[in-house]
Amino acid sequence: MVLRFFMLAGVFLCISCTDFERNNPNDPGSKDYRGYQIIEPPSVGQSSGSSSVESSSSSEAVPNSSSSNLPSSSSLSATYSSSSLVSLSSSSKPSSPNVACTAANNTSTQYCSNGIMKQYDFVTYEEQTYKTVVIGTQTWMAENLNYAANGSKCGNSDCDTYGRLYNWATAMALSASCNNSECRGGANYKGICPSGWHIPSNDEWNVLNRGSLNAGMYLKATSGWNSYNGQSGNGEDTYGFSALPSGYGGSNGSLYAAGSYGYWWSSSEGGTYYAYGRYMIYTSESVDIGKFDKSLEFLSVRCVQD
Secondary structure, three states, X not given: OHHHHHHHHHHHHHHXXXXXXXXXXXXXXXXXXXXXXXXXXXXXOOOOOOOXXXXXXXXXXXXXXXXXXXXXXXXXXXXXXXXXXXXXXXXXXXXXXXXXXXXHHOOOOEEEEOOXXXXXXXXXXXXXXXXXXXXXXXXXXXXXXXXXXXXOEEHHHOHHHHOEEEOHHHHOOOOHHXXXXXXXXXXXXXXXXXXXXXXXXXXXHHHHHHOOOOHHHHHEOOOOOOOEOOEOOOOOOOOOOOEOOOEEEEOOOOEEOOOOEEEEEEEEEOOOOEEEEEEEEOOOOOOEEEEEEOOOEEEEOOOEEO
16 A cells, blocks of 8 residues: 555656646747747837837747847847847757868859858849859848938948848838838838849748858858957858848937947838847847837848749
């Protein structure tokens, strides 16, 4: 009888332990799993919508990793959460057993993609030619768009290198009223991209980021990013994407965080006054997701092929 009591007690404890683990919000297999957080930072200057920081969860379970706060010199002074879109172990890094090149071997016509030299393709738009690269199943511009739309600003004060910055409605080629209301925005929405290309949706950014370990490290350019604590903020540019820290613009005409942060729009709206975007930081190897004020914040644009 005593032995049976202890055996039953052990089974009860084991079941209780299992239930606790599967209800743990940090367990991807749990019904309570929270996934990564989506951040809504306050806008630059006076917002036409709410300026408080809000968090909402996504149904897609993606591991978390560390991020950083915006520099004190930036008006967009929200504290971003530690959520990132990509954070995997080092064993997940795409590998090539016979690596024959690095980004240091890139030329004006060739780029190293995961250890293999490839030819850039090019697309000409409004008398400017852009490099393009194939990453997985997608083809992306390897440069920020530099289309001189009315009201756009030069990223990092250098349009030729860093492209231009746009508010959301301008990037989407929609009426300015769409910055203060929900308008059409989604996959394959052309915006100000050339024919056959479009502003990437939130889902298309997800596809790009899932393909590599600590996506920011592999997407950031090998030069142009600020250093911190004696460490370089540059990336490895593993796929030829060459993300640069253009900073972001305010509706007051100011430029913030140049050299330290890069921000890019998606076509996906996040409410009346906000749309989703991605950002990379000089102190981090991740790519993070945020909501940005459609009217008051001017971000970069990368076009993806239809």
